[in-house]
Amino acid sequence: MHGESNKKWGKGLQGAGEFIRVVNASKVYQTQDGGEVEAFTNFNLEIEEDEFLVLVGPSGCGKSTLLKMIVGLLPPTRGAVYFQGTEVLSPRTDFGMVFQEATLLPWRSVRDNVMLPIEILGKTDKDYRAEAGRLLTLVGLHGFESRMLSGGMQQRCAICRALIHDPRVLVMDEPFGALDAMTREEMGRELLRIWQQNRKTVVFVTHSIREAVWLADRVVVMTPRPAKIADIIEIEFERPRTEKMQFLPKFGEYVQSISDIIAGRAGGVLCKD
Amino acid sequence: MTFVALLLLWEASGRIFGVPIWLLPTPMDIVHALVERGSDLFLHTWITFYETIFGFLLAIALGVPLAVAVTHSRALSNTIYPLILVTQSVPKVAFAPILLIWFGYGDFPKIVVAFLVAFFPIIVDTATGLRSPSPQIIDLARQLAASQLQIYAKIRFPSALPHFFSGLKVAITLSVIGAVIGEFVGAEKGLGFLVIESTSHFKTPLAFGAMVLLALMSIILFGLVAAIERAACPWYGREH
Numbered sequence: 001m002h003g004e005s006n007k008k009w010g011k012g013l014q015g016a017g018e019f020i021r022v023v024n025a026s027k028v029y030q031t032q033d034g035g036e037v038e039a040f041t042n043f044n045l046e047i048e049e050d051e052f053l054v055l056v057g058p059s060g061c062g063k064s065t066l067l068k069m070i071v072g073l074l075p076p077t078r079g080a081v082y083f084q085g086t087e088v089l090s091p092r093t094d095f096g097m098v099f100q101e102a103t104l105l106p107w108r109s110v111r112d113n114v115m116l117p118i119e120i121l122g123k124t125d126k127d128y129r130a131e132a133g134r135l136l137t138l139v140g141l142h143g144f145e146s147r148m149l150s151g152g153m154q155q156r157c158a159i160c161r162a163l164i165h166d167p168r169v170l171v172m173d174e175p176f177g178a179l180d181a182m183t184r185e186e187m188g189r190e191l192l193r194i195w196q197q198n199r200k201t202v203v204f205v206t207h208s209i210r211e212a213v214w215l216a217d218r219v220v221v222m223t224p225r226p227a228k229i230a231d232i233i234e235i236e237f238e239r240p241r242t243e244k245m246q247f248l249p250k251f252g253e254y255v256q257s258i259s260d261i262i263a264g265r266a267g268g269v270l271c272k273d
Numbered sequence: 274m275t276f277v278a279l280l281l282l283w284e285a286s287g288r289i290f291g292v293p294i295w296l297l298p299t300p301m302d303i304v305h306a307l308v309e310r311g312s313d314l315f316l317h318t319w320i321t322f323y324e325t326i327f328g329f330l331l332a333i334a335l336g337v338p339l340a341v342a343v344t345h346s347r348a349l350s351n352t353i354y355p356l357i358l359v360t361q362s363v364p365k366v367a368f369a370p371i372l373l374i375w376f377g378y379g380d381f382p383k384i385v386v387a388f389l390v391a392f393f394p395i396i397v398d399t400a401t402g403l404r405s406p407s408p409q410i411i412d413l414a415r416q417l418a419a420s421q422l423q424i425y426a427k428i429r430f431p432s433a434l435p436h437f438f439s440g441l442k443v444a445i446t447l448s449v450i451g452a453v454i455g456e457f458v459g460a461e462k463g464l465g466f467l468v469i470e471s472t473s474h475f476k477t478p479l480a481f482g483a484m485v486l487l488a489l490m491s492i493i494l495f496g497l498v499a500a501i502e503r504a505a506c507p508w509y510g511r512e513h
Binding site: 068071072073090091092093095097099100101103105106107116117119120121165 | 407409410412413414415416417418419423427428431432434506508509
């Protein structure tokens with residue numbers, strides 16, 4: 001477990017891209033007036049098992065669309081998504097999702113919210129009660145049965161809900177985007193801690209470059225619509241990540257180079273436009 | 274307290290200025306008239322009560338499934354909504370005499386009017402409620418391969434409850450009005466009939482008495498719906 005948690009991504013991968021592969025995927029939306037909008041065209045991405053992959057890019061560059069395609073909620077117009085070599089043609093129930101809004105059901109208790117996927121999947125409640133308790137303890141929500149949860153607590157509960165059925169992949173669409181800066185930092189720490197104890201593949205979308213660098217094994221930097229991959233940055237910090245890493249010069253360099261890519265100044269050289 | 278003060282003021286000014294009883298009876302006159310009328314008031318109240326309740330329940334029985342249909346498919350929504358709007362645009366008062374021709378003098382046309390006025394807020398509010406869950410939670414359920422039945426049972430219906438009850442609260446008071454309109458047009462029983470009958474004989478105190486009973490019925494029914502709402506969605510009060 002500990003040996004694995006120190007494992008770094010990259011370096012001599014066998015069977016690269018065998019876990020999740022997005023191959024030549026395009027997504028075209030019909031607009032109201034009969035026109036067409038391309039979310040992305042000929043998009044290719046490979047995601048490794050157990051890696052923490054973060055997507056950053058401008059708003060509306062099709063990141064959410066891409067996530068929906070990966071979980072099988074939205075078929076690509078052209079191209080395909082593969083999970084372990086099998087084409088994704090219907091919703092993948094072995095994935096878990098977290099959104100910007102916690103989207104908890106207010107009539108349910110904290111625990112019953114966490115148990116929602118178990119009910120939907122038709123699994124036996126009893127077998128997962130203990131797991132719900134374990135996850136809630138892990139995020140510090142144990143014994144919290146009050147329904148008046150703060151934003152951060154709601155999001156912790158949503159993370160537990162996404163993990164209850166032990167998904168292969170955790171898909172997170174700007175999960176901390178609606179939280180204040182302090183709660184956000186804390187949630188990042190929490191997530192890493194949870195991930196350290198429940199290693200699985202995470203696909204995480206954010207607008208915060210610092211958050212991306214701190215969390216990710218690899219940061220995928222995307223361009224505006226139609227979305228393309230501008231660059232993929234490997235973050236070579238050790239696991240588990242510590243607070244201190246955020247103050248290392250290397251951390252600043254990562255942040256700088258990613259903002260440069262987003263601003264269209266590759267390699268630190270200013271492009272005149 | 275304000276209410277009692279107003280009643281006292283009404284009583285006093287009626288006596289001091291000697292307003293004729295057929296023009297504006299004082300509260301005491303109204304109580305007298307009710308007591309004098311005696312036992313058949315219960316019958317009239319009961320008739321109007323059950324016309325109201327039947328119309329109201331019928332509106333729920335039809336409104337909720339139609340709200341589901343409207344939520345479920347855009348095509349159905351585009352077909353059903355204009356039709357409902359047309360039925361709503363026809364004034365019920367104008368429609369009531371036709372119902373009389375169709376269904377006669379019995380209870381049924383009153384139930385139909387009560388139903389017609391209650392139906393609209395129920396379907397509109399329920400449909401709004403069924404659409405209220407965020408697209409994300411629906412996506413989450415769909416990603417877990419939830420059936421439509423599960424999505425409705427676990428997400429849409431509970432989400433719709435507060436909206437549904439808002440609709441019911443409007444609908445129940447409208448139902449009382451609907452039943453009375455039905456009775457105005459032609460009836461032999463009911464509080465609405467009593468108002469028409471007593472005014473035609475200048476028995477103004479009794480007409481006022483019938484109105485008091487109608488108001489009480491409305492308030493009690495509203496309170497009942499509100500109580501059921503609090504029991505059915507206790508989380509709602511805490512959030513808002």
